[in-house]
Amino acid sequence: MNRTRIKICGLTREQDVDDAVAAGVDAIGFVMYAPSPRAVTVERAAELALRLPAFVTPVLLFVNETSEAIAHACVQVPGAWLQFHGDETPDHCRKIARTLGRRWIRAARIPLETPAGEEAFDLLKYAQDYSDAQAVLLDAHVDGYGGGGKTFNWSQLPPNVNAHLVLSGGLNAANVTDGIRALRNHGHSLAVDVSSGVESAKGIKDAAKIHEFVRAVRAADAEHPL
Numbered sequence: 001m002n003r004t005r006i007k008i009c010g011l012t013r014e015q016d017v018d019d020a021v022a023a024g025v026d027a028i029g030f031v032m033y034a035p036s037p038r039a040v041t042v043e044r045a046a047e048l049a050l051r052l053p054a055f056v057t058p059v060l061l062f063v064n065e066t067s068e069a070i071a072h073a074c075v076q077v078p079g080a081w082l083q084f085h086g087d088e089t090p091d092h093c094r095k096i097a098r099t100l101g102r103r104w105i106r107a108a109r110i111p112l113e114t115p116a117g118e119e120a121f122d123l124l125k126y127a128q129d130y131s132d133a134q135a136v137l138l139d140a141h142v143d144g145y146g147g148g149g150k151t152f153n154w155s156q157l158p159p160n161v162n163a164h165l166v167l168s169g170g171l172n173a174a175n176v177t178d179g180i181r182a183l184r185n186h187g188h189s190l191a192v193d194v195s196s197g198v199e200s201a202k203g204i205k206d207a208a209k210i211h212e213f214v215r216a217v218r219a220a221d222a223e224h225p226l
């Protein structure tokens with residue numbers, strides 16, 4: 001079976017971390033962006049990350065954060081990957097990740113609609129610009145940078161993207177199978193990332209929704225046995 005990797009983002013509680021791990025996810029995201037309702041402090045992220053067993057990866061999500069703050073968080077959460085979800089330039093991401101010796105994901109914020117006369121989001125160029133990233137995360141462009149529960153139009157994306165891709169933006173148990181079907185062959189590999197779709201309230205995850213989501217991903221995987 002082609003196993004799609006799963007990240008759950010925006011965890012704030014011990015119970016939610018334990019539920020996600022029990023469901024078999026591969027990575028857990030902590031939002032290090034104070035204006036977000038899912039924001040956690042560095043100390044809290046460090047505490048929650050300590051619950052992760054071997055081979056489940058903590059990811060620290062930043063929006064336009066200073067190098068100093070990112071360095072501090074990295075000391076507190078060893079082994080964490082970085083997710084740049086703001087307006088960070090390729091050079092900025094590359095320098096920070098290299099200095100700190102961390103692997104990183106770059107979020108691409110894809111417009112929900114392309115206004116007439118404007119050019120569509122150029123994912124091929126974006127992947128080229130951020131080619132040092134370990135993955136490009138495809139998210140819907142929403143106010144507040146992310147975690148908006150909105151789905152962009154998957155069919156607008158080009159095939160043959162030179163990157164590992166992470167599909168996100170408004171995913172849930174009901175639509176993730178279609179999302180995987182739509183994009184499974186567009187990059188080197190496809191992972192999925194969800195936040196709102198497995199919540200009962202912002203920052204509060206729901207164990208049943210997490211399990212349902214993971215089951216739906218595995219159902220999509222089963223369609224393509226290796």
Ligand SMILES: O=C(O)c1ccccc1NCC(=O)[C@H](O)[C@H](O)COP(=O)(O)O
Nearest residue numbers: 009036145146147149169170194195196
């Ligand atoms: O979750 C937030 O509040 C947030 C704030 C600022 C930047 C990113 C944020 N979240 C990113 C994610 O949780 C996911 O990577 C992605 O956007 C999917 O979110 P959702 O559409 O809620 O599933």
